[in-house]
Amino acid sequence: MIDRRPDVITICFLLAGATLGFLVFNSYPASIFMGDCGSLFLGFMISAISLMGFKSSTIMTLALPILLLMIPIIDTLSAILRRTLKGMKFSQADKSHIHHLLMARYGHRNTVLIMCGLTALFGLSAYVYLLNRNLGFFVMLAILVMVELFIEKSAMISEKFHPLIGLWRRVKRVTKRVVSSR
Structure with a gap:
């Protein structure tokens, strides 16, 4: 349009x-x-x-469809990483996909709504990016951080995989030390 x-x-x-x-x-x-x-x-x-x-x-010609397909892309990449870390074949089935984790927690109907909502948010962020690049970039980044936090909290890849949460804990410890040393 x-x-x-x-x-x-x-x-x-x-x-x-x-x-x-x-x-x-x-x-x-x-x-x-x-x-x-x-x-x-x-x-x-x-x-x-x-x-x-x-x-x-433009680069957005390729990036917009990738954003629309971000949920299946994230799910596929995390499944490959998860299975590789567990020593499984990456083509072997398991029950740790995004929809399995969401269904265990929220039920079938809510899982569909959550996944459709996330896909709509990624699509909306792509559209916002076309209108305002800075705002669109920060919206995309915020959604990706939310998805990454869900992946870490749900142990979708591994019980030990917590890069963002671990970084946050380290930053909190360092700030506590700096504040307490004053």
């Missing part, structure tokens, strides 16, 4: 309408499922739409 591309806008609205129509029947309890063909088609369309924007050739 910002670049005034009616071809891209039309394809996006058609894809969004079809996906929303599908989600009506895919809501819990689902009566239909997307499967590999549907998910591969959606991924292909997202990549094709992002490539249509290469005339402007």
